[in-house]
Amino acid sequence: MAELLQILISGLAAGSIYALAAVGFTLLWQASQTINFAQGEFVMLPAFFVLIGMTMLGLPMWTSVILALVLSLLILGVAFKRLIVEPMLPHGTLPLVIATIALGLLMKESVKEFYGATAQPFPAIFPQDVYHIAGASVSVQDIGNLVVSMLAIGGLQLFLSRTRTGRCMQASAQNPAVAEILGVNVKRMVLYTFLINATLATIASVLISPIYLAKFSNGETLGLVAFIAAIVGGFNQIRGALVGGLLIGVIDNLSAVYISAQYRSAMPLILLIVIILLRPQGLLGTPEGRTV
Amino acid sequence: MIKKLLSATAMVLALGAAPALADLKVGSIVELSGPGAAAGTNFRDGVKMGFEEINAEGGILKEPVSVIEYDSQTDPQVSRAMVQKAIDDEVYAIMGTVFSSSTVVNMIVAKQYGIPQFTGSEAPSITAKGNPYIFRTAFGSQKGVPKMVKYMVEKMGVKKVGVAWANTEFGKGGHQAFIDEAAKAGLEIVVDVPSEQAQADFSADVLKLKNSGADAFFVYYTEEESARFLREARKQGIEKPLIGETTLIGHKVIELAGDAANGAMGHVGLTPDADVPALKDMVERFKTKFKYTPDHNAIKGYTAAWTLKYVTEMVGSPDSKAIAEKMHGLTLKAAEYPGVLMDVSWDETGEMSRESFFVKVENGKQVVEAILPPN
Numbered sequence: 176m177a178e179l180l181q182i183l184i185s186g187l188a189a190g191s192i193y194a195l196a197a198v199g200f201t202l203l204w205q206a207s208q209t210i211n212f213a214q215g216e217f218v219m220l221p222a223f224f225v226l227i228g229m230t231m232l233g234l235p236m237w238t239s240v241i242l243a244l245v246l247s248l249l250i251l252g253v254a255f256k257r258l259i260v261e262p263m264l265p266h267g268t269l270p271l272v273i274a275t276i277a278l279g280l281l282m283k284e285s286v287k288e289f290y291g292a293t294a295q296p297f298p299a300i301f302p303q304d305v306y307h308i309a310g311a312s313v314s315v316q317d318i319g320n321l322v323v324s325m326l327a328i329g330g331l332q333l334f335l336s337r338t339r340t341g342r343c344m345q346a347s348a349q350n351p352a353v354a355e356i357l358g359v360n361v362k363r364m365v366l367y368t369f370l371i372n373a374t375l376a377t378i379a380s381v382l383i384s385p386i387y388l389a390k391f392s393n394g395e396t397l398g399l400v401a402f403i404a405a406i407v408g409g410f411n412q413i414r415g416a417l418v419g420g421l422l423i424g425v426i427d428n429l430s431a432v433y434i435s436a437q438y439r440s441a442m443p444l445i446l447l448i449v450i451i452l453l454r455p456q457g458l459l460g461t462p463e464g465r466t467v
Numbered sequence: 468m469i470k471k472l473l474s475a476t477a478m479v480l481a482l483g484a485a486p487a488l489a490d491l492k493v494g495s496i497v498e499l500s501g502p503g504a505a506a507g508t509n510f511r512d513g514v515k516m517g518f519e520e521i522n523a524e525g526g527i528l529k530e531p532v533s534v535i536e537y538d539s540q541t542d543p544q545v546s547r548a549m550v551q552k553a554i555d556d557e558v559y560a561i562m563g564t565v566f567s568s569s570t571v572v573n574m575i576v577a578k579q580y581g582i583p584q585f586t587g588s589e590a591p592s593i594t595a596k597g598n599p600y601i602f603r604t605a606f607g608s609q610k611g612v613p614k615m616v617k618y619m620v621e622k623m624g625v626k627k628v629g630v631a632w633a634n635t636e637f638g639k640g641g642h643q644a645f646i647d648e649a650a651k652a653g654l655e656i657v658v659d660v661p662s663e664q665a666q667a668d669f670s671a672d673v674l675k676l677k678n679s680g681a682d683a684f685f686v687y688y689t690e691e692e693s694a695r696f697l698r699e700a701r702k703q704g705i706e707k708p709l710i711g712e713t714t715l716i717g718h719k720v721i722e723l724a725g726d727a728a729n730g731a732m733g734h735v736g737l738t739p740d741a742d743v744p745a746l747k748d749m750v751e752r753f754k755t756k757f758k759y760t761p762d763h764n765a766i767k768g769y770t771a772a773w774t775l776k777y778v779t780e781m782v783g784s785p786d787s788k789a790i791a792e793k794m795h796g797l798t799l800k801a802a803e804y805p806g807v808l809m810d811v812s813w814d815e816t817g818e819m820s821r822e823s824f825f826v827k828v829e830n831g832k833q834v835v836e837a838i839l840p841p842n
Contacts, residue, residue: 178674178678181670181674181703182670182671182674185668185670185671185674186670189668189670287500291504291508292499292500292501292504292508293504293505293508293691293719294505294691294694294723295723296694296722296723296724296725303701303702303726303727305702305703305704307704312677312702312703312704314702314703316702317702385698386667386668386695386698386699387667387668387695388691388694388695388723390691392501392665393667396667427668427671428668428670428671431671431672432671432674432675436660436661436662436663436671436672436675437634437661437663439663439671440663
């Protein structure tokens, strides 16, 4: 029982971070039909902004995190939309997908060139204390990661459903033409989506880097897991991406303990195949229509 | 105008090529990117510093040495291509690679061309394949692990042990060596947990170990994996000893894992914290030059460079085949050949023998607990 509890806590903590990246996938798809294969690198990059702030500029950690957020909003939000998505989107989804793959490679290689190929230690944002509850070791870091991720996604849900701007964003995603006729500034709403994605990526980066260590290649695994999580949960629902991320985190840990550590990375892919065969729209996805 | 351009180009090419032809060329093929970058960068810098010092003292056979660097990307197939490229570039000896998965693949190419290769790899299989051109710069895990198991049983009183290892060529070698030695020493293996290369999340692995009831754990990963493992082990509150062979207590691991590395222990063939004056001097020079503390891989690269100088000068010419022949059964005493830092011998398979150390990490530093004799 204690073992199962431990697996659940570790799995949910890791899964909640996958969910942040997966939500970004669904947001961009809903708002601009962008399948962003550089999403893993979007999560990798802000950690290096934090490190640059701390080691090169000598800033305190939280100031560096704010700096990283600002840079992410500018580069992963505004610049990504203006320089990659807007010029490529008129040519269709596939050229944009290829452009994001190229962007991911560029980001990865640039970080390697600029900061080096070796992993870098990244400061933990939570205390390293461990509590023993019902025989399971529960770390403040795991609980902190879970709580922050859930608050971020919950806050986003509230923003989208309870605020005027959020509802305008939903309207822009569902039917941009009608939304525009009704006076919604669709371009601005799409930009907000990109900014939200950059914010989620920064949060995920700051949460996961103390565990993964900051490394140029971190995005490879994260991007794939987040993509699978988004499909498993339902590519057109935020809560689907949340469920997909948590599910993959838990299944990954369960399979590593009870089935085989060697085949753990195959489990999310098996889950993906099963979902595509049995429920192509994803666990919580809807077969038609789009909502942010 | 065209004639002028052509003659100017020819002159530039001739000027550029002339010094390169006069140099002795050595290929440094290491993991500068990918999961092995931490180890590879150290090895590369050790090689670089070794040859810079050699050149400052007049080179090898009074010829300056050019070191040509290649990045294996921690990819066996790329490493093989890089060894071929180095041979095409007419190197007379090769330094690297460090990752065993790469070395087992690329050493076949060096063997075909009869080029001596000084590897930083520690998988037992490397010197068990009858390759007369491969030479270790630190002994294989099949020599290090018996020393460590003996220490675990006799000094620490371990009876039941859990094993965590990377499922790669490097990990398989160390794992098998440990399993064999544990069986000989009567150690009971209560849990055996393999992991993938470059695994990031070790929560499940640590959980399995923690619930196994072992007295101690043998942990055999690369540097970055070791650091992630130690952080997770600390997070889940593992209190039993975590014992590794070389990598677990390496300096890069200590840097990456931070406080989580404290308490980890293990056997190292080389350590910059050993009380060996020549080694300490080398470490200080390295720190001044590269602004970071070298690990055992840097020392391997450094001693490999000096070994090549001594053996080439014993042979009297940069004759690759003669150098390989001379290496077999060779002993270099540090008193006579200071660049090797500690007395060292190679056998007929290219395997080496040297004193080694059992260390524990305390306050972010390796503390030598015991000096273990050569075997």
